[in-house]
Amino acid sequence: MRLAILLSGRGSNFQAIHDAVASGALDAEIVLVVSNRPDAPGIERARTYGYDAHVVDHKTFADRAAHEEAVLRLLDDARPDFIVLAGYMRLLSAAFVARWRDRILNIHPSLLPAFPGVDAQAQALAYGVKVSGCTVHIVDEHLDAGPILVQRVVPVREDDNASTLAARILEEEHAAYVEALGILRNGYRVEGRRVVF
Numbered sequence: 001m002r003l004a005i006l007l008s009g010r011g012s013n014f015q016a017i018h019d020a021v022a023s024g025a026l027d028a029e030i031v032l033v034v035s036n037r038p039d040a041p042g043i044e045r046a047r048t049y050g051y052d053a054h055v056v057d058h059k060t061f062a063d064r065a066a067h068e069e070a071v072l073r074l075l076d077d078a079r080p081d082f083i084v085l086a087g088y089m090r091l092l093s094a095a096f097v098a099r100w101r102d103r104i105l106n107i108h109p110s111l112l113p114a115f116p117g118v119d120a121q122a123q124a125l126a127y128g129v130k131v132s133g134c135t136v137h138i139v140d141e142h143l144d145a146g147p148i149l150v151q152r153v154v155p156v157r158e159d160d161n162a163s164t165l166a167a168r169i170l171e172e173e174h175a176a177y178v179e180a181l182g183i184l185r186n187g188y189r190v191e192g193r194r195v196v197f
Contacts, residue, residue, distance in 0.1 A: 001185050004032040004080035006071070006088040011042020013086035013107060016174035017181070018049060026178050027185060032078035034071055036090055052078065058090060068096050075100070082184065084177070085139065094141040102190050104139035107177055109169045111135060111151055116144035121169065122162040132156055132165060134173045136180040138190065147195045150180040 005014045014033065020026035033046035033053040046053035054074055061067040067090075075083065085106040097104060110120035112135040115127070124132040133153040140146040152172040156165060188197050 001028040001082065001181070002031045002078070002080045003028050003181070004034065004075055004078055004083045005030060005046070005086050006034050006036075006083060006090075007040060007042040007086045008035060008037050008089040009040055009042060009087045011040065011045050011086060012170060013084075013173055013177050014042050015045065017084065017086070017177060020178040020181075026181055028181060031080050032074060034074055036067070036088070042086070064093060065095075068093055072096065072099060082181070084181070086177075091143065092139060097139055097141055102138055105136060105149070105177075105180065105184075106139050106144070106146070107134055107136050107173050108144050109134050109166060109173065111153065112137060112144055112148060119162070121165045124156065125160060125162060125165065130156055132169060134169050134176050136176050138195065147190050147193050149183065149195055150176045152176045 007014050018030060021028050021030060030051055033043065033051045035043040035055050036058045038055045038057055043053055043055055056067065056070050058067045081103065083100055083104045085104065108120060110124060111133045115123040131153050133151060135148055136150040137148050138146040154169050154172055183197060186197060188195050
């Protein structure tokens with residue numbers, strides 16, 4: 001299974017996937033790492049590991065379409081089976097998603113469909129939920145709305161703030177992403193909102 005990782009920040013989910021591949025826990029190969037931010041720590045880490053790693057800075061392109069076309073050229077050359085969004089802070093266009101239909105994965109720090117978008121942990125605390133967690137899903141044209149692959153639950157503590165809750169959810173994200181990729185190795189199909197294995 002060939003993976004392309006898209007990231008914008010520290011790359012902790014990328015690190016978890018790399019570690020799983022390196023240890024043999026995940027039978028996969030990371031064939032490409034792309035960041036839209038030149039200062040992303042995750043891209044430096046990818047270079048340290050010797051991956052084919054590229055910065056495609058969205059600020060240097062005239063518009064979203066031109067930026068995405070540059071990323072798509074890299075993906076076409078690398079020929080991954082899946083694109084893994086690991087803290088990639090760019091919304092993908094419908095045209096991009098259509099090119100890679102049902103082969104783009106994202107992870108979100110809530111139990112979707114609850115609390116999509118930014119600041120999910122703060123949203124959860126403001127709502128007063130007793131549990132939160134993370135969701136690995138297939139990306140579609142809508143924000144945090146695609147078919148769900150894996151969810152992991154994290155209790156919300158009375159003394160939690162957005163940072164403490166986020167830290168505990170992040171630990172589960174690392175395991176959930178590796179779990180989801182392992183499941184997909186064995187084949188799947190998307191039927192409406194459901195992923196059938």
